[in-house]
Amino acid sequence: MTTIKDVAKLAGVSTATVSRVMNGTGYVNPSTKKKVNSAIKQLDYRPNDVARSLFKGKSKMIALFVPDIMNPFFPELARAVEDVTNHHGYTFILCNTDDEIEKEQTYLNALQQKSVDGIIIVSSTITKELISKIKIPIIALDRIIGANMSSVTVNNREGAREAVRYLKSIGCQRIAHICGPDHVINTAERMKGYLDEVKDEDWFLSSYIVSGEYYFQTATQAMKKLLTVHPEIDGIFVGNDLMGVGVLKGAKELGIRVPDELSVIAFDGIMLGETTTPSLTTMAQPIYEIGARAAEMLLEQINDSKYQSKREEFTVQLIERQSTRKRGESIDR
Amino acid sequence: MTTIKDVAKLAGVSTATVSRVMNGTGYVNPSTKKKVNSAIKQLDYRPNDVARSLFKGKSKMIALFVPDIMNPFFPELARAVEDVTNHHGYTFILCNTDDEIEKEQTYLNALQQKSVDGIIIVSSTITKELISKIKIPIIALDRIIGANMSSVTVNNREGAREAVRYLKSIGCQRIAHICGPDHVINTAERMKGYLDEVKDEDWFLSSYIVSGEYYFQTATQAMKKLLTVHPEIDGIFVGNDLMGVGVLKGAKELGIRVPDELSVIAFDGIMLGETTTPSLTTMAQPIYEIGARAAEMLLEQINDSKYQSKREEFTVQLIERQSTRKRGESIDR
DNA sequence: AAATATTATGTAACCCGTTACATCTAAAGC
DNA sequence: GCTTTAGATGTAACGGGTTACATAATATTT
Numbered sequence: 001m002t003t004i005k006d007v008a009k010l011a012g013v014s015t016a017t018v019s020r021v022m023n024g025t026g027y028v029n030p031s032t033k034k035k036v037n038s039a040i041k042q043l044d045y046r047p048n049d050v051a052r053s054l055f056k057g058k059s060k061m062i063a064l065f066v067p068d069i070m071n072p073f074f075p076e077l078a079r080a081v082e083d084v085t086n087h088h089g090y091t092f093i094l095c096n097t098d099d100e101i102e103k104e105q106t107y108l109n110a111l112q113q114k115s116v117d118g119i120i121i122v123s124s125t126i127t128k129e130l131i132s133k134i135k136i137p138i139i140a141l142d143r144i145i146g147a148n149m150s151s152v153t154v155n156n157r158e159g160a161r162e163a164v165r166y167l168k169s170i171g172c173q174r175i176a177h178i179c180g181p182d183h184v185i186n187t188a189e190r191m192k193g194y195l196d197e198v199k200d201e202d203w204f205l206s207s208y209i210v211s212g213e214y215y216f217q218t219a220t221q222a223m224k225k226l227l228t229v230h231p232e233i234d235g236i237f238v239g240n241d242l243m244g245v246g247v248l249k250g251a252k253e254l255g256i257r258v259p260d261e262l263s264v265i266a267f268d269g270i271m272l273g274e275t276t277t278p279s280l281t282t283m284a285q286p287i288y289e290i291g292a293r294a295a296e297m298l299l300e301q302i303n304d305s306k307y308q309s310k311r312e313e314f315t316v317q318l319i320e321r322q323s324t325r326k327r328g329e330s331i332d333r
Numbered sequence: 334m335t336t337i338k339d340v341a342k343l344a345g346v347s348t349a350t351v352s353r354v355m356n357g358t359g360y361v362n363p364s365t366k367k368k369v370n371s372a373i374k375q376l377d378y379r380p381n382d383v384a385r386s387l388f389k390g391k392s393k394m395i396a397l398f399v400p401d402i403m404n405p406f407f408p409e410l411a412r413a414v415e416d417v418t419n420h421h422g423y424t425f426i427l428c429n430t431d432d433e434i435e436k437e438q439t440y441l442n443a444l445q446q447k448s449v450d451g452i453i454i455v456s457s458t459i460t461k462e463l464i465s466k467i468k469i470p471i472i473a474l475d476r477i478i479g480a481n482m483s484s485v486t487v488n489n490r491e492g493a494r495e496a497v498r499y500l501k502s503i504g505c506q507r508i509a510h511i512c513g514p515d516h517v518i519n520t521a522e523r524m525k526g527y528l529d530e531v532k533d534e535d536w537f538l539s540s541y542i543v544s545g546e547y548y549f550q551t552a553t554q555a556m557k558k559l560l561t562v563h564p565e566i567d568g569i570f571v572g573n574d575l576m577g578v579g580v581l582k583g584a585k586e587l588g589i590r591v592p593d594e595l596s597v598i599a600f601d602g603i604m605l606g607e608t609t610t611p612s613l614t615t616m617a618q619p620i621y622e623i624g625a626r627a628a629e630m631l632l633e634q635i636n637d638s639k640y641q642s643k644r645e646e647f648t649v650q651l652i653e654r655q656s657t658r659k660r661g662e663s664i665d666r
Numbered sequence: 667a668a669a670t671a672t673t674a675t676g677t678a679a680c681c682c683g684t685t686a687c688a689t690c691t692a693a694a695g696c
Numbered sequence: 697g698c699t700t701t702a703g704a705t706g707t708a709a710c711g712g713g714t715t716a717c718a719t720a721a722t723a724t725t726t
Binding site: 671672673674675681685688691692693 | 697698704705706708715722724
Binding site: 013014015016017020026027028029032051053054055056057 | 702703704705706707708710711712713
């Protein structure tokens with residue numbers, strides 16, 4: 001490995017001068033600069049980032065915590081974060097936490113020891129206490145963690161309300177909800193939105209809410225059980241798209257026609273929902289945008305010493321596809 | 334940040350002794366060890382990995398290059414690599430290359446400057462020349478790059494043959510192929526396998542091969558055009574699952590019943606293929622396993638100075654789902 | 667008891683950049 | 697012509713670990 005010393009020797013200057021040329025700092029005579037640059041080129045010299053990091057205490061690396069990259073919601077988020085940070089010269093570290101606090105703890109320690117410059121966290125388990133010990137800039141993504149920590153989220157509750165109102169608007173009379181697992185904060189928010197719209201309906205039953213645990217298969221099972229017990233259900237608001245396609249599968253297996261007999265609307269707007277037939281109507285999050293925005297906020301926080309934490313909330317948007325009846329179409333039973 | 338000096342001072346020893354205790358190297362008196370460990374605990378000291386890396390020239394980080402993590406084939410691969418390497422104390426860096434050689438070049442430089450210990454590469458564009466300049470251990474995954482570079486792949490050609498033979502065995506008379514983009518090596522291999530089985534059939538036409546570019550929508554379009562021109566086609570071998578579900582979508586849109594009128598088999602075995610109705614019959618790669626194996630091989634190569642490069646090929650496995658007729662069932666037209 | 671081996675610990679160089687500080691030259695100001 | 701200032705460059709400390717080498721204290725061998 002060629003070092004700055006080799007360059008200095010070849011150019012006939014000190015390492016300090018080479019460093020100045022590379023970083024564009026301090027005074028350097030144009031002719032000297034030329035000599036140094038040609039030496040750099042000649043040796044194909046590239047500075048050792050580790051040495052730099054050691055001195056600066058910064059590594060030009062950022063990390064993203066996700067529960068599991070195999071969950072189809074996260075790749076797009078990861079891509080967005082990587083794009084933005086890579087564009088600014090940062091290296092992107094991915095950590096699958098499985099929402100286990102021990103893993104999160106371990107990752108936090110490791111990253112801190114590596115002088116990682118910032119972390120974006122999607123987590124339902126991590127606590128403010130765990131994070132408060134860390135001096136690294138952190139942004140909460142998709143879920144709010146602490147009171148004074150920056151976050152980028154979507155209006156889950158209002159989005160859920162909108163979804164349910166949409167089902168009503170196309171004529172659904174009995175609307176059920178397949179929710180996510182308890183420990184995920186979104187689950188509660190989306191359920192609240194659902195309840196906002198249905199709790200005062202005379203037909204509403206608490207047994208209209210069942211959990212699909214954010215899994216495809218679990219959602220299929222839950223849906224089948226639900227529709228067997230409550231065949232009167234003609235609309236389902238599903239907590240996320242992955243479960244949404246699970247519900248579509250369940251409907252097929254039960255011989256229930258979607259959207260003629262049952263309308264299904266989900267939440268997230270991942271690509272998966274476009275691949276099924278019928279395709280899945282959904283409340284789409286601007287996934288790439290929120291990931292990119294979180295990355296930008298993190299970079300701001302890294303570079304601005306007087307950065308003030310902030311919360312940004314994006315809005316979800318209805319995408320009408322084929323799993324819901326069209327407004328005004330007659331009900332076909 | 335507490336440093337090794339703080340620990341040394343508190344324990345009343347030199348930094349060398351602290352280092353010995355931490356690393357379990359050299360001689361240390363048990364009572365001294367106890368003092369040092371208690372000082373470490375008392376100060377909640379964690380060594381600075383950057384300083385370590387600088388001295389050792391190793392960073393305990395590995396990287397994975399994928400074209401695009403949003404392609405549903407890669408998250409599982411990434412997860413496997415992260416699991417294995419994380420288990421061995423490595424930090425996982427993810428790089429989306431978009432199969433652009435400039436990006437790959439940039440990443441390679443950046444990673445080298447960061448003393449990354451090893452790289453796993455999925456790429457159709459990268460060249461041996463580009464890599465040969467790098468002294469970092471590298472494993473090619475899913476695709477072979479250079480002659481003397483370790484790789485983990487699957488038997489694409491034989492798997493493709495098997496897929497086509499399966500279509501024949503269930504009674505398909507006219508079998509088409511929707512292939513991937515030219516520049517991807519797998520495309521050629523899988524096409525060869527297809528040709529091995531059909532090129533001598535009297536019904537075979539070169540127009541039975543069309544490209545879906547590994548995109549969902551492109552595959553849908555390609556399939557619709559194909560079946561419009563060649564309505565006699567009753568079986569399609571599709572280059573990957575993502576395009577496979579695109580084909581299923583296209584069939585629905587054309588009103589072609591799958592599997593009654595058309596049998597579809599794809600390649601990959603990603604979860605997406607389970608979510609559709611009908612679910613997708615496929616030649617499944619052991620995705621997690623090949624990712625994990627590549628990671629293990631990389632670690633071997635990192636730790637074993639006399640490591641010999643090797644190639645390992647996994648076999649794909651037929652998963653019969655609903656998009657193909659069952660053997661022996663009558664053809665229903 | 668002397669010679670040798672083993673255990674224990676410290677000193678300082680090293681990894682490779684960055685930058686504060688010192689030094690020196692040449693141009694500008696008076 | 698002398699002082700001041702800007703421009704140019706070098707020296708060396710620093711960041712925080714690791715380890716070769718030196719030294720010292722015990723333990724073992726003969």
